[in-house]
Amino acid sequence: SQQGEEDPQALSIQEGENATMNCSYKTSINNLQWYRQNSGRGLVHLILIRSNEREKHSGRLRVTLDTSKKSSSLLITASRAADTASYFCATTSGSARQLTFGSGTQLTVLP
Amino acid sequence: EAGVAQSPRYKIIEKRQSVAFWCNPISGHATLYWYQQILGQGPKLLIQFQNNGVVDDSQLPKDRFSAERLKGVDSTLKIQPAKLEDSAVYLCASSPIMTLPLSYNEQFFGPGTRLTVL
Secondary structure, three states: OOOEEEEOOEEEEEOOOOEEEEEEEOOOOOEEEEEEEOOOOOEEEEEEEEOOOOEEEEOOEEEEEEOOOOEEEEEEOOOOHHHOEEEEEEEEOOOOOOOEEOOOEEEEEEO | OOOOEEEOOEEEEOOOOOEEEEEEOOOOOOEEEEEEEOOOOOOEEEEEEEOOEEEEOOOOOOOOEEEEOOOOOOEEEEEOOOOHHHOEEEEEEEEOOOOOOOOOOOOEEOOOEEEEEO
16 A cells, blocks of 8 residues: 655646655654656656654755654755656655655656 | 666556566665556555565465565566456566665666556
8 A cells, every 4th residue: 555645646847946746654654765757667766864854955856854744845946857757755664674655746847 | 787677668468368577686686576556656565575585475466466586686577367457567676685674775676567458
């Protein structure tokens, strides 16, 4: 079963704008990861944030985590057409090393 | 470094037929995962191997799905017989062995096999 929900399901923006995607989950977690999936391709790991961290940056990516609200957000700044893809959050919890994925946000960046 | 390889990339079969997918993980990766991704949804774990042993297959429909990783390297996933609802992309992923139980495990995904059951 899916661990959480992502919001919005679809997002369309102009190149250069910022894109924000949200992820909510249900159980306590060890860490939360974000993955990108281009159409017809496998998933690519973007960034990981541990449960004791609140914010993390990587290039144009900024991830926040609020464990009290069981939610995370992914911000992509200065978006490019090449950022067009589906973005998934995934969590690990307990002693398991498996990832449980959300339902994804389809991001379209218009040139 | 070569990535995770999967074949075939596409497969179309009729219901009640059998199908098999192959995955070759990144060299040296001890852990291998098979996921099912239905259109519009996130991937769902079917089975996880550590070397040639099964770690978790709780979400594998064992009446029709089977998977093996006999030599602890490449793996096959089989569906027999297929149903319409098995139409999905089947993703294989691998990750290195973890020495600490709570260490994060970045998973490296293959391109997937898109299965269409008619």
